[in-house]
Amino acid sequence: MSGRSDREARREERLREEEQTGTAERRQKLIKVGSATAFLALAAVAVLIVISQSQTSGGDSNNIQRASEVNRDLQGIPQNGMGLGNPNAKTIVLEFADLQCPVCKGYSEEVLPQVIESRVRSGEARLEFRNYTIIGSESKPAGAAAIAAGKQGRGWNFVEIFYRNQGSEDSGYVTEEFLTAIAKAAGVRDIAKWNRDRKSERVLAEVAASTSQAEELGFTGTPSFALKGPGTSGLETLGTPGSASALEAAISSAS
Amino acid sequence: MKPPAEGTLRGIATFLATFGIGVATYIVIADSGGGAPVCIAGGHGCQTVAESSYSHLAGVNVAVFGIAGYVLLLGCALLRGDGARMASFAISLVGFGFSLYLTYLELFTINAICQWCVVSAVLMTLLFATNTIRMLGYVGTNR
Numbered sequence: 540m541s542g543r544s545d546r547e548a549r550r551e552e553r554l555r556e557e558e559q560t561g562t563a564e565r566r567q568k569l570i571k572v573g574s575a576t577a578f579l580a581l582a583a584v585a586v587l588i589v590i591s592q593s594q595t596s597g598g599d600s601n602n603i604q605r606a607s608e609v610n611r612d613l614q615g616i617p618q619n620g621m622g623l624g625n626p627n628a629k630t631i632v633l634e635f636a637d638l639q640c641p642v643c644k645g646y647s648e649e650v651l652p653q654v655i656e657s658r659v660r661s662g663e664a665r666l667e668f669r670n671y672t673i674i675g676s677e678s679k680p681a682g683a684a685a686i687a688a689g690k691q692g693r694g695w696n697f698v699e700i701f702y703r704n705q706g707s708e709d710s711g712y713v714t715e716e717f718l719t720a721i722a723k724a725a726g727v728r729d730i731a732k733w734n735r736d737r738k739s740e741r742v743l744a745e746v747a748a749s750t751s752q753a754e755e756l757g758f759t760g761t762p763s764f765a766l767k768g769p770g771t772s773g774l775e776t777l778g779t780p781g782s783a784s785a786l787e788a789a790i791s792s793a794s
Numbered sequence: 795m796k797p798p799a800e801g802t803l804r805g806i807a808t809f810l811a812t813f814g815i816g817v818a819t820y821i822v823i824a825d826s827g828g829g830a831p832v833c834i835a836g837g838h839g840c841q842t843v844a845e846s847s848y849s850h851l852a853g854v855n856v857a858v859f860g861i862a863g864y865v866l867l868l869g870c871a872l873l874r875g876d877g878a879r880m881a882s883f884a885i886s887l888v889g890f891g892f893s894l895y896l897t898y899l900e901l902f903t904i905n906a907i908c909q910w911c912v913v914s915a916v917l918m919t920l921l922f923a924t925n926t927i928r929m930l931g932y933v934g935t936n937r
Contacts, residue, residue, distance in 0.1 A: 566934030569876055573929055576884045584891030591851055591895070641847040673841055675905060708846055709905060759832070759841055 598706020600717040605703040606724035612652065613695055616660055621669070621689040621698075623655070625662035630768030630794045632664055632786075635671035635753040636698075636761045638681040639709065643762045644702040646779075653783035654790070664768070664790045668698055670746045671753040671761050675709035680737070682746040684718045687736035688727050696725035768793030797931030807871035807882065807924050811864045814917045818860035821910050825855050831910045842906035848899050856896065860914055863889045867921055876933050882921075883929040890922035 619626045634651075636643040651666075658664045668689075670682035681701065688697035701721050706712035718737075719730065727733050736742055756765055756776050764777040764786065770793045780786040797803070824831040825844055833840040843849060849856060863885055870882035893915040900907050 562934060569880070569934045570930070573880055573883060573933060576880055577887055580884045580887040581891060583888050584895070587851065587888075587892050588895050591848060637845065640845045641850075642845060674845055675842070707903070710903070761845060 597704050598710065598712030598717065599704070600714065600720040603700065603704055603720050603724045606700050609699040609703065610696055610726060612655075613699065616655070616695075618689070618692045618695055621686060621694045622665050622667045623695045624659040624665035626665065628662060628665040630664040630766060630790055631667060632764060632766045632790060633667045633669050633774075635669045635749065635756075635758055635763045635765070637670070637672055637674045637678045638685060638698065638701050639674040639678045639705065639713070640761045641705065641708075642760070644705050646762050647699060647702045650780075650783045650786065654786050657783075657787060658790050663794055664766075666695075668694065669749040669753065671758065671763065672746060672750050673761060677709050677711075677713035679743070679746055680718065681713050683737045683742045684722065684733075686742050686745055687733045688722055688725055690736050691727050691729060691733065693722075693725045693727050697721060697727070700725050764789075766790065766793050770794060797927050800928060800932045803924050803928040803931075804871050807921060807928070808868060810917050810921050810924065811868035811871055814864035814914060814921070815861060815868065817910055817914050817917065818857045818864060821857035821914075822855055822861065825849070825857070831908065833909050839906040840908040840910060843900060843904055843908035843911060846899075846904045846906075848896070848904065856892075857914075859892075860889075863918075867925070870925075879925075879929045879933045882925040886918065886922040886925045889918040893918040 613623070616623055617626060622631075636646075655666065659666050668685065670678070670685070672678035672682055685694055685697045685701065688694050704717075704721065706717075722730060722733055753763060756763070756774075758776070758778075760779065763779055765774050766777060766789060767774045768790075775793070777786070777789055780789060821831050821844075831840040831844060851859065866885050867882055867889070870878045870885065896911060897915050900911060
């Protein structure tokens with residue numbers, strides 16, 4: 540009787556030891572799998588970082604791209620200062636944007652061309668570019684350079700070519716060489732005058748004033764739009780219309 | 795040192811992941827309206843970060859990836875077993891690593907801090923710590 544219970548006790552102990560050994564082995568094995576998983580997870584992070592970094596190219600003063608395309612698209616549309624379109628148009632659309640802003644770049648490439656062709660080229664509305672410098676310190680000299688180009692009737696060419704060659708924000712790409720290359724590609728004829736203008740107190744104050752105006756209008760992002768016309772009661776804010784047709788509809792109701 | 799009970803760790807992870815879903819969803823909603831999250835303490839930090847090219851990955855707001863990560867982590871926190879322990883560890887490691895990178899960008903590249911992004915980074919760090927303790931403490935056990 541006692542011999543049998545001893546055997547059972549030993550058996551139970553052996554089973555317990557085997558279970559513990561099995562669990563320990565299983566844990567060891569799973570922790571090794573966990574280490575491999577950690578390696579894969581870190582590889583996934585590296586891939587995400589590479590994707591994130593690769594989407595910010597541009598900003599190369601020796602390789603200004605798509606200038607001829609921009610100059611061709613804007614050809615024949617009157618420009619006055621930072622205004623694009625009929626200077627006597629009754630409807631005026633103000634675009635508050637930052638030249639370093641990638642969302643503005645996307646808007647400029649995907650939404651504005653349709654509006655420019657349908658409403659600006661026809662003379663129905665005039666589009667006015669206003670600096671709203673929120674990205675960083677390099678936005679101000681870029682904005683001032685655009686205004687200076689506008690004084691020679693090439694403001695919109697400058698803005699659009701800048702967007703198409705935009706670099707990573709505040710990465711140091713907005714150099715004298717880069718701005719000069721954009722100005723030349725935009726067709727600014729008198730570079731010496733453009734240099735004087737863009738560094739003048741008056742132009743720099745204009746950049747600051749339009750940024751203050753955007754804040755006073757309650758805008759929290761770029762690009763943001765406001766418009767005025769016969770159908771509006773003064774300057775009305777639009778925010779960021781989601782599509783070209785939404786902006787066209789707003790122009791229609793303002794006209 | 796004995797780790798906390800797995801139920802406690804799962805409860806903490808559930809709370810953190812739910813909170814994270816709320817924060818990331820707010821960022822996506824604020825961004826989708828063409829605006830930016832509102833910084834509670836004022837300033838333009840959230841706006842500057844939202845306007846940055848780094849706020850999107852392959853055209854998708856990074857907060858959308860954040861929502862997906864937090865939802866997966868919530869699922870792992872609610873499930874038992876080794877699969878959930880390993881998955882929660884791996885997902886939170888990816889989230890933690892990417893949060894570190896985004897915080898680095900805010901500090902040294904964008905030169906602006908968005909409080910909502912900081913909250914999300916802290917949540918992801920806590921989730922990584924919680925899920926690492928859970929994985930190392932309980933993987934391979936039958937509990």
